[in-house]
Amino acid sequence: MSILKILKYPDPRLRTVAENVIKFDKSLLNLSEDMLETMYAENGIGLAATQIDIHLRLVVIDISEERDDPMVFVNPVVTVIDNKSLVPCEEGCLSIPGASVEVTRPDKIRLNWLDIDGEHHEASPEGLLAVCIQHEIDHLEGKLLVDYLSPLKRARLKDKATK
Ligand code: GNR
Ligand code: NI
Secondary structure, eight states, X not given: OOOOOOOOTTOGGGGOOOBOOOOOSHHHHHHHHHHHHHHHHTTOSEEEGGGXXXXXXXXXXXXXXXSOOOEEEEEEEEEESOTTOEEEEEEOOTTSTTOOEXXXXXXXXXEEEEOTTSOEEEEOOOHXXXXXXXXXXXXXXXXXXXGGSOHHHHHHHHHHHHO
C-alpha cells in the first residue's frame, strides 16, 4: 500500500475527463486500496482517481465518523430522481486546500456502479453520501468546486492558490 500525491488546483490535469474502467484485475484492487489509504491519510471523506492523476472512473468514499466504512465505486453514474429536491452543503476538496464552497445539489438521486469485482449495484443515497458521490463524479468529469463560484470569487481563489 502507498500514499499517493494529490493534484492541487489549478493543475490542468484536474480537468481531464476520466474513462470507464474495463479491466477488473489485481491492479484495480491495488489502486483502490492506495486511494483509500491516501484518503484516510489526508482525512478526506472521498477521493476520485482524477485527483491522483489516474483518469479512470474510480471513486473511494468513507463518510463514517469511525473511518471504518470504506466504499469503492467503479464507473459510478448518478441520475436525479427529483430535481426539485435541492440541498446546499459547504464542501471542501483535498485538491483545493483551505477552500470552502457552498454547492446546492440534488438530494434525491439514484446511483448505479460496479464493485471491485465488476458486479452491478444500485442504491438511492441521500444526505452526505449523495453530496460526496456527486462531488467525486464532478472530479471524474474534470469539474471542480471553483466552477460553482462567481468569476470574482474564483479569480481570488486562484490568486491565493498560485501566490
Ligand atoms: O474530504 C472531503 N470533504 C467533503 C466535504 C463536503 C463535501 C464533499 C467533500 S469531498 C472532500 C474530499 C475530496 O476532495 N474529494 O474529492
Ligand atoms: Ni474533491
